[in-house]
Amino acid sequence: MSEQPVSCPREKRLWSEEFSVAAGEQSFVERRQLGKFLLLTSAAMFAGQLWLLAKNAFTERVHTIWPRKAVAMESDLAVGAAKVFSYPGPQDNCLLIRLDEERFVAYSQKCTHLSCAVVYSAGNRRLECPCHEGYFSVEDGHVIQGPPPRPLPRIELERSQGQLFAKGITVFGEEEAR
Amino acid sequence: MTPEAGSAARKRATRAMDGAMILLILLLVVQIWLLMASVESWLAGHRGVALPAAIISGVLFCGCVGLVMLAHRAGRTARTPGAGGVTPPR
Numbered sequence A: 001m002s003e004q005p006v007s008c009p010r011e012k013r014l015w016s017e018e019f020s021v022a023a024g025e026q027s028f029v030e031r032r033q034l035g036k037f038l039l040l041t042s043a044a045m046f047a048g049q050l051w052l053l054a055k056n057a058f059t060e061r062v063h064t065i066w067p068r069k070a071v072a073m074e075s076d077l078a079v080g081a082a083k084v085f086s087y088p089g090p091q092d093n094c095l096l097i098r099l100d101e102e103r104f105v106a107y108s109q110k111c112t113h114l115s116c117a118v119v120y121s122a123g124n125r126r127l128e129c130p131c132h133e134g135y136f137s138v139e140d141g142h143v144i145q146g147p148p149p150r151p152l153p154r155i156e157l158e159r160s161q162g163q164l165f166a167k168g169i170t171v172f173g174e175e176e177a178r
Numbered sequence B: 001m002t003p004e005a006g007s008a009a010r011k012r013a014t015r016a017m018d019g020a021m022i023l024l025i026l027l028l029v030v031q032i033w034l035l036m037a038s039v040e041s042w043l044a045g046h047r048g049v050a051l052p053a054a055i056i057s058g059v060l061f062c063g064c065v066g067l068v069m070l071a072h073r074a075g076r077t078a079r080t081p082g083a084g085g086v087t088p089p090r
């Protein structure tokens, strides 16, 4: 009786059980999956840009007439003290600072670098942004140090019968609008 | 298709897909940088950057879609019956 040759297909099947996906095919699948992932990320970046555009369109506010708003009583603020108030909208925080008996200044609290809230440092007589150590002069809001590209927007104040009113904003490089 | 020709086609397709992936990554890096830069400028008060940045980002996204389609087509061409492989389940 002659010997039966070992069948090749059976060996192949055993090998295939260990590697159920052909290596070549797997590399295609992996690349396709990577491609899909990269495409999704790209779509997310594009969506981010569209969000920025939409935000730009919806938050563009042109203040041709600034409101007049009472912000504090003169007697409420000691020399060297600061007070946060909102002007012109409820979301627009500003800082009112009493420099001496007669002088008051007010600035937008939004840093002109990346919009962190600046705080008044009475000891150093300057406005400090804690995010990237940007410093502004308390006298006129100009940049003393750090990455902020422009001075702080200044709030125009008016004194009347012991009360302080905000009546406009002066932004560096723009015409004064009231 | 002979097994040799199939394997050559597979190699070509793999190379085409690799090239497409590398280009895709490059486009994505530019897109990420663009978003970062435009958000920074926007926060700094330069509101005019939003529109051109969105247009450029859209163009880059279209480029990414084109590259992914190209890679898919290359993969599909190499997976024709007889090219030496089983079409994987979708």
Ligand code: FES
Residues within 6 Å of the ligand: A111, A112, A113, A114, A115, A116, A129, A130, A131, A132, A133, A134, A146, A147, A148
């Ligand atoms: S956000 Fe103020 S210094 Fe950067």
